[in-house]
Amino acid sequence: MPHSDDLLWGAISDLSRFSALLTMAELGLADHLAPGPLDSAELARRCGAHAPALRRVLRELASQDLVRPSGPDSYGLTERGAALRSDAPDSVRSSIRMLGEEGFWYAMGMLPATVRDGSSAFVKRYGHLYDHLAKNPSSSGMFDDYMRRRAIPLTEGLAKRYAFPATATMVDVAGGKGHILATVLHANPRMRGILFDLEHVTDHAARTLAAEGLSDRAEVVAGDFFAAVPAGGDVYLLASVLHNWDDEDAVKILRNVRQAMNPDGRVLILEVVLPDDEAPHLGKDIDLRMLAIFNGGAERSRDEYAALLGRADLTLGEVIEMGAGASLIEARPSDAPG
Template sequence: MPDSDDLLWGALGDISRFAALLTMAELGLADHLAHGPLDTGELAMRCGAHAPSLRRVLRELAAVGLVRPAGNDAYDLTDKGAALRSDVPDSVRSSIRMLGEEGFWYAMGMLPATVRDGGSAFVKRYGHLYDHLAANPATSRMFDDYMTARAVPITEGLARRYSFPETATMVDVAGGRGHILATVLHANPRMRGVLLDLEHVVDRARQTLAAEGLAGRAEVVSGDFFASVPAGGDVYLLASVLHNWDDVDALKILCNVRQAMNPGGRVLILEVALPDDEEPHLGKDLDMRMLAIFNGGTERSRDEYAALLGQAGLSLTKIVELGSGASLVEARPR
């Protein structure tokens, strides 16, 4: 563990470094530098920036290894910085832009007020996250890109490390653009899928599944999981769903799933199972975002999942660690 001075001063520096990183992502600097170095004036003109201000950001980006000086007030992109290009596999550009989006940035900065009050300052200003996204299509698309990028290594871990029933129907509850469902169906060619999500999301899910050649094996329906979920599934996947809600609302979702599932079915919760010790863990970082953005949103420990599932008539049967800090919690009817 670093000593306390290193930890505290490092955290202060992280704010400044992230702001420079966000500027790089928002202005598309990596895309502009993708084909070779540019001097600061030319780069500023291409991305619509104030050259003297941009020069100071480039100096910070060079200090963390994302760009490098190329002589005559010019900068070149490094291999590390290439991860912010929008046209490369596993690009992190959308993820950085989403975390720096106005509402997210406000939410984290107002965390002290949230903790004092017990209610999210974000919700007070912007409403529930998904209402905010529905009202702002550009932000919604950016959020979808962020969730897709975040899900890639986790989804690959799910397909490799979990054994699905060969001929099951999987219902992906709040399945977003359908990338998780597509990955599972490709890995399990005899399975079928149903994706449920809100009306403003499902068209993009249909496009994804059609592009993946899965339109004949996957149905997409719009709906509200607080009202009901599609019946007759053998596997119900809740990926990054329950942590958005407090125990009362999460229990409503689980009860709807329990009522809809086939006998002998199973529920898979793809989130984070918090450790019981005080060691650093990605889930504890994510929990600060849940606290800031949602009223009642929370990451949960194994015992907390077990108690919640028990109230819905389900038993926690195992937890599979998928890598990248993610866990798969499996539950079956009691």
């Protein structure tokens, strides 16, 4: 087992390593190096950087096997580094850029202040995350790409691993741009769908569903889930929604869903479920981001979700591991037959 000092100093070094990774992502180094190796002066010219400063970053990136020397003062892209190409199928470039975005970077750096008074330093400076993104189109674009890429394995897992009722109507609450709903409908050709989200999102969602050839099976409805959600659905999906809100707000959302759903309907919650032990888990890392960025946002354990659902007259049922740290929680009305 590593000595505790090694763990601590490793965590300290991780800040420098991530900063080099962020520089690689921001400057698009992987895209520039994709055709072949370049000397650092030419690479600096292509990405608009200061050559002596870039050389120092390349040295750090080489130590992480993201680039490798290919001659005197020349570097090429490694297989690991290729994951930062914009066109890579599993590209992590937008994810890295999003975590280094000004507001996110500030939020994590100010976590001690947030912990001191329990109120997000990010919110104090930037307001609610989605308001901040609305004011900053470039950040919003990065966030959308980050969320889309993060959702791909979860969305595919949802469509393949959950047995949807063959002729159900699914209401995707806060369904965003419509990618999850489209995937589910393609996998279940007799289902219909309703995408429900704020008005400024619904135009984009309608375009996505139309481009997927689903306009005849999917409806887009604008509204506020704190007021009400579309009634009469058989399945209500809440994907990465409840973790943005404190317990009281989460219960309000769930109660509105419970009131709207058919008597034999079900709620599907796609979120990280925290383990009950102290073992490392991706959800614990994400939970600190939620603490830093939202007032009241949190990842929760199975028991905590069961408690929220109970307050909304819903009963927790099956919990399916979906990979990538996430789980699918199924809930039904507490008075449902069987």
